[in-house]
Amino acid sequence: MRRLDLRELDPSADEAPAVYSAAVPRAAVDVEHALAAVRPICDDVRRRGTQAVLDAGEKFDGVRPEQLRVPAAALSDALADLAPEIRAALEESIRRLRQTCAAELEQSLVTDVAPGATVERRIVPMQRVGLYVPGGLAPLVSTVIMNAVPAQVAGVPGIALASPPQSEFGGLPHPTILAACALLGIDEVYAAGGAQALAMFAYGASSDDGVDCRPVNLITGPGNIYVAAAKRHLQGTVSIDSEAGPTEIAIIADDTADPAFIAADLISQAEHDPMAASVLITDSEVLATAVEVEVDLQVEDAKHADRITTALDGPQSATVLVRDLDQAVDVANGYAAEHLEIQTADAGQVAARIVNAGAIFVGSHTPVSLGDYAAGSNHVLPTAGCACHSSGLSVRAFCKNMHVVTYSEAALREVGDHVVTLAEAENLPSHGAAVSIRTSR
Structure with missing residues (x-):
């Protein structure tokens, strides 16, 4: 895996997402x-x-x-x-x-917006x-x-x-x-x-x-x-649901992390596809070197060594050096990985600051592979940076929301003048007439 040194980058808070998104490359998918x-x-x-x-x-x-x-x-x-x-x-x-x-x-839930007026949000x-x-x-x-x-x-x-x-x-x-x-x-x-x-x-x-x-x-x-x-x-x-691309793993790690664990996790996702992305984000050069050594050792025994090596050597994979965990969080949020592991001394606190990731795996005993099979989470997740605006597959994807609106005559009369006023303001008088024909009798 190559190294990217981002320690000299110091964008403003507003610029950080775009700067770091561009700084950590992905597989070329057209x-x-x-x-x-x-x-x-x-x-x-x-x-x-x-x-x-x-x-x-x-x-x-x-x-x-x-x-x-x-x-x-x-x-x-x-x-x-x-x-x-x-x-x-x-x-x-x-x-x-x-x-x-x-x-x-x-x-489903029902809101009583006024006497005789209800709006139901029906889950279908x-x-x-x-x-x-x-x-x-x-x-x-x-x-x-x-x-x-x-x-x-x-x-x-x-x-x-x-x-x-x-x-x-x-x-x-x-x-x-x-x-x-x-x-x-x-x-x-x-x-x-x-x-x-x-x-x-x-x-x-x-x-x-x-x-x-x-x-x-x-x-x-x-x-x-x-x-x-x-x-x-x-x-x-x-x-x-989404346009899923090659799988991605990013790992935020400090000098308390176990290099063998990190290497195994990077390799696990590289096993998917030669275009898979494996990214380590760390403020420790010592850890980065130790992980590189572990990767070489573990790949030797891997069944799909050729596929893994191609992915890890590709431009989409890298060790990213950062100044500190604050910058690591900014890089991770800019990258918006499909899978993000946090292996730091204060993993829970770091995870709480992540706003862009398909799924977050907190602590040294929560590998992505757990989520792939039996964590209880879903492994169909947004890739290619789409985690900044999209969510993983869930029960909600298979549901629709419908509003069911029920008004009594008295409830319509109570709000009818406002409807007519707004319809006139939009130069849609027939909209108002559909109300006034009912309230004028």
């Missing part, structure tokens, strides 16, 4: 360029439906499933064949996430959602849980899930992904990946035999740059 590739795929799915999805799967995934929808028997067989220890781990992950989702689920679940689970470098079974559990807790009645077909498994998604679906009771699963899967969710897909997949209201889940580009292209036709 979603606009990828749009050129995904537009014709999405348009083809809109025109030809199921056959276009199957054709694209054969082209990009190297296999053509016999049918888009995974048979019920394949789901039940996958669950029956699941190793007991994996099932136990999945069940515990589900339990913890379900608990936090239930706690954050908002309730999305009626149908499409969950996307990647199947590229790793079978992300945990992503099934992170997408499905909040949707279920929100009360979504229609949940569909898509994951790429795998030639190794006869054109079905990875069996562990199928097992997780069965464990969660999700029976509408499709062997479809990439832009074609998202287009299937957005437009629906039919064949001569009838409708194979109905359109959804919301698409969630991470993916590669083409998935992100498809989300951008389809937004408006359907709602999306």
